[in-house]
Structure formats: structure tokens, C-alpha cells
Amino acid sequence: MWSETVKVDGPYHFEQVLDRISMDPVVALNQEERYIQVPLVIEDKPYVVKVQALGTVEEPVFNISGTDGETKIQAIEKIRRIFQWDFSLHALTDHFKQTNISQIFEQHAGTPLVLEFDLYSCLMKCIIHQQLNLAFAHTLSERFVKTFGHQVDDVWFYPKPEQVAPLEYEQLTELQFSRRKAEYVIDTSRLITEGKLNLEKLNEFSDEDVIKELVKIRGIGPWTAQNVLLSGLGRPNLFPKADIGIQKAIQKHFKLEKKPTSEEMDQFSEAWSPYLSYATLYLWRSIE
Template identity: 35%
Template sequence: MHNGHYLIIPTASDFSFKECLVYLNRSPQEVLHKAEGESIIKLLMVNKSLVLLKMRSTEKSLIVEFPFGKPGERECDLIPVYISEWFDLKRDMADFYKMAQGDSILKNLVSNHPGLRIVGIQDLFEALTWAVIGQQINLTFAYTLKRRFVENFGERLEYQGEDYWLYPHSEKIASLQVSDLRKLQFTTRKAEYVIGIAKAIVSREITKEELLQLDYHKMKSRLMKLRGVGVWTAEYVMLRCLLQPQAFPAADIGIHHALRKQLGLDRKPTTNYVEELSERWGDWRAYAAFHLWRSQY
């Protein structure tokens, strides 16, 4: 709904922006949005225009304000679509909550984090390269690399003395040399993977639209044809970008730590054990994974 200088996006009664904010603010090094109290400020590229938005929630809606003045009609039509996908707003969660009530692990997580939705990454290039950047390093260093990557190659907009950044475009990264990323402390292999993914996106060898036409298993194997994309990376991208409800990165360290805590184990569970355990969550495995991640913050 358009209203003066802002947009109103209706939300379901079982959606909590506050819960999603905790996840979004899990690193002080995050460079793609800024929290301001219970609002978030983010720079978007919409219909080839840069749009800075500030978003807060009321009981039944998200209020989106525009510090630089309201964008055009076309942009105003596209922004609610983006936000709806960002927070998976269209999904009916009733069956998940019903299932969680009878599940010994999810029952506590859901009552501790009511209204949590999957916080997505709409852009396929961003989702793939962020997953690759985070491979086999801790989250703190992953965010350090992401910040360097964005501040060296992304677009910037200044507002009230603060910089707001866009994730780098695939075209820009496709034209880099490995040495350009080595300077930021990327390993040679990671630099090759990121540039290779950029080239695959630019040449349209892989597209989000094409992936979304495939079934779960074909989607996964299509992603894994990209150099640097293994099982974990494919499942992470399917969960956060392609919003596949059954995606579950069973090898994820964060999920292992969370399950160890939830189950009171004396050591981290094995990936096979986690994979088998996740089968009980069926088509809600992605939501189980996201609640396990959230329990870590």
C-alpha cells in the first residue's frame, strides 16, 4: 500500500520483525545494512535505481520509509516483492508450528523465537559467493572478508555521514584477476571460485529463474556443477536464496553446535546423524535449520 512518503506492507500475525533483526544483526561487521534501534536501513538496486530504505514494524505491518524521498511508481511496486521474499512473508506457517509443538527439539526453539522467518538473500550471485567466502573459516573472519569485498568492489551511497553499500555486481567481479582478491586475504582457490561464479552469472550459464524451474535434486546437482560449490554450499543457497523448504545443510557447523546444545550431547554430532535426524522435519527442514541457527545468537 502506498502512502505519502512511505509504503505499508501487511504481515501475518505470526511474523516477528524483532526476531529477524536479531539474526540480521549477528555480526557488528555487517556492511549491507545498519540497525538503528528497532529499524533497519538498507541500500537496494531497484529497476536500475539506487534506493535507500528504512524499515520498522508495527503489529500487523512493515513500514518502509525513504530518506531520499519516495522512488518512482515502478520501484514502489517492486520493493514489497523484494521485502516479501527477504522475510519469506508469503509462507503459511500454521503447519510448521503444529509440527513443532510435537517435536522435542523444535518445541523449545519456536517458543524461544516466536515469529522467526527465514531471512533470505535474493541475489543468486550474493548468496553463492557469500557461502563460498564462508567456507572453512569462522564467521568473524568470513564477515571481515565480506566487508573488504563489498568496500572494494560494491557501490556506495552516503546518508547523514554514514556509508551504505550494495553487494558487488557480478560483472565487476567477473573482470577481476585472482590477485585482486588475494590482496584482501582470499585464498587463491576461493578467489578463483568467486570469479568463476561471477563469470557463470554474467554469461547466464546459471540463472535463478532456471534453477527455480527444477526439482530439488536437479537444482542441487545443477548448483554443484559450479566450481567451488559442494553439498553444504548448494544446500545453503537453496535455503537462503531459492527458499526451498526442505533444504537442510546437514554439514553446517552452526547446526552441529546448536543440536549439541539442544540434545545435551558431550560432543558435536556427526553429519550423518544430523542428516538422519532432520528427516523427521520433512518439508520444514529449512525452518528447523533456521531456528537452530537463530538459537546460536
Template identity: 30%
Template sequence: MAAKYFSVKLLKVKKASVVSFDISALYNRIMTNSALATQIAAAEVTLAIQDTKLGALIAAQAPLNRLRKGDYFANLVRSIISQQVSVAASRAILARVQAATGLEPKRILALNPEELRALGLSRPKAGYISDLAEHFVREPGIFDHLERLADDEVITELTRIKGIGAWTAQMFLMFTLGRLDIFAPDDVGLQRAITRLYGLKEVPSRTQLEALAEAWRPYRTVASWHLWESLTHEPYHTT
């Protein structure tokens, strides 16, 4: 179960940070939620202590749980559809594909490439999703062992499938397996959110992004959830 990865401890700090938000409200989340939400809230408190700008952002948002329950196939299809397109376009295409196929492997294979393209998929993505569906039809439990693997091993396993690269594998780790310490430096949304949150004049390099995210270990996934969430609202300002 994904929930087992949310075993968290508050990190000790040598001295209290100066914060511009009410951290007690974050502590209250720990006390008032379900088991999984409580564990995520504990990670949020730790992030707020480690990075006060991020902490202010977290405190301004509602508690988040971005885990997607459901089958592996459907979640991988969602990620493939989301590759290199806007959130709005991804949602529109996904809605059409889901309505036509229920995101079920056999129903996807029942459609020819042109029918898949008519749903809004590019030719390569139609091929990737059909190929993935063939894998799941031949071996329905093809990825059942992934929960037992380390993060890097999961990425290695997934990227053997055509159309699944590092970003798609990282999204699977973050949203489906619930791995807490994943960061996707090539994600455009995260790049935008980080640039805005820290008041940067330009998007940091990949190396700079990875260095910045080191401060969020071991909860880079939870930090990423909140950064993505910030893009759905009015620009967030810090002082």
C-alpha cells in the first residue's frame, strides 16, 4: 500500500527559524486528520521549518493529498497524456479518452490509431498508450512488484516501456506509489512555481533546482504537491 511510505518524523532543528506565518495551524493539521493525512501534515510541518518561504505557501493552502488511488495502467495513461502539454489540454484529452475507453487496456486496444488520434492524442502518444495496453493485456500484473522496489529501481523498470521516460516514472512514484522524496527538475510547472515563489528573475538551471530541492529532503514530493497547487491560484507573494 502507498500509505506505508508516509512514515514520517519531524526533523530536529538547532534553532527556531523566523517565520511569517502561524506554524501552529500546521501542527493542528497533524492532530485533526485521518492517519494518512496526519502523516502528510507532519511532513508539511517539517518542510515549513526547513524552508520558511515554502512554509508560508503551505500554510496559505488547504491540506493536500495528491495520491491517486486506482490501477497502475490508468495512472500511467494519465501521465503519458500529460507529457509536454498544458494542464488544460491534458485534462481535455484525458476526459475524451476516459469517456471512450474507461482507461481500460482492452477497450483501448479495440480502437485503431486514427480513432485514438481523433480523441486528441498525438500519433506517438496513441502508439505509446496502445503499446502499454498490450503489455497489461498480456500480463495484467506486470507492475505488481513495483511497490517492493527502491525508487531508482522503479524508474528503471518503468522506462523499459516505450513512451515512459524519467518524468512519467517520477509522476508514478509521486502520485501512485506515494514515495515521499521524489523531485522532477524537468517539470515545467515546478520550474515556474519555484521561480515565482523565490522571486527569481529567470528559471534556475537543472543543477540549481536540484540543489534548492535538497532543503526539502526527505519530503520533496510533498513540497512539489504544494508548488503545483500554487499554480492553480492567483500569484502568491512573499516578502
């Protein structure tokens, strides 16, 4: 066993993090005891790392613990990136005080942008969630993980692309996937195993080039590509205008009679750059 105490610049609202992540039935966490068990893959092996909050919103302190001391440095590095501990929310707070969504940022102050645990599971989750209401989307992703994934210390890991690529489409349609979505999930996994899609390489690309690379793939459109950029790669200035939740949140906040047009969304969001990803997150939070 190993453990490490990490101090983070406040504000950092870990309860808000747990509240949002708790909507995903695959994730192992305890809101009362303020911890989450994170499935990590390090050098192609699965490890569970526990992240527990010890401090306050203004003075955040965390204990990180795991079982394999040899992976400690890599695990901490991954955890820091997933939970965005190296990004100070002070600048964010100051920036949005001057904008037309300052009220939303006050209400959810200290909420960080937390990433998915790895790029492949992020991509699969984005494909599965396409054009579905959130509850059924989580149900489908839970069926996918618990049918084809595996557990370590009672924590679920998404299957690897090598495990999904050989599947028959019918194995997913039996779980209530549409035929088309089953094809997208399996065919994309096959591209990864064949080396035609290198997810790790995406880290080196600009936002525009990531989108260009991903939308070449059948079943991946701009919405999915933007969500991978936001939730998988942690890019700070993404604004998926086609997202229904974003449209609803803007309609509610600005008291519009109908959903905003693309041009209206451009006007409303003009002052939000270079933190559009955080505006996206906080708008989601405002209606969740």
C-alpha cells in the first residue's frame, strides 16, 4: 500500500465533483465519506486508486492511495490530470464575474472540469450517449461495461478495444443498442486495434485537427469529437453548440421562448472565451 497527501489551490468543490460523477452508475464512490475509487490502466495493467477529500472548498487537501508502490508516481500524475488539480480556478472565477453567466458561476463556484478516466472509455461513452436522454445513456453504458468489462477490487473497468473489436453486432443489440450504434462502437474499436486510429496521438493535435481526425470515422460527428476534446483531453475552450443540454441551459438562463439559434449562442458566448469548456460545464450543472 502507498498513500500521498496532496494540497490543491482553492476553491475546489470536490462535493460538486462527486455529485456530478455519481450520475454514472459504473463509477465507485462514496459521497458521505468523500472519496472515489478511480480505475487506472498503467503500462497496460489495471489499478484502483482511491482519492479522498480531507480539506475544505477553500483549502482542498486530498489523500491518494493505491496498492502498488511501483506505480505511485504515474498514478499521481494521472490523478492530477483527471481532476485538473494544476488548473487554478481563481482566474476562472475572476473572468466570469464580468460575463452574462456570472450568476451560474457564483452558484457553482469551485466546480472543476473533471476528465474521463481514459481516452478509449471516453470515446465509447460519447458514442453510446449520442442522441439519448441521460438516464438511458447511463443504462446502456452500464450494460456495456458490466457485460464486457471487468472488476478489480469491486471497481469496474471499461473493456479494452481488443475485447470489443471481435464482438458481433448482435451482442450489443441484445443490450438494447441500436444496430447502428452497435456498429459504431465495434467498428471504431476495430480501427483502434488495427492501428488506424491512435487515440494517444490525439494529445499532440490542435482542437481543429482532433475534430478532423475523428469525424472521418463513421458514427463520430462534431458533437462526439468536441466531447472527446472536452472530457477526454481536457481542452479548455470547447463549446458544443449542438448539445441539447447546453441549448436548454441557455434558453432557461436567458429566459428565451425557444431554443437559441447558433448565431444567438455565438452572441451569448462571445465573452466566455478562452474558457468555453468551463462555461459548458457550468451550464450543464445549472440544469442537472
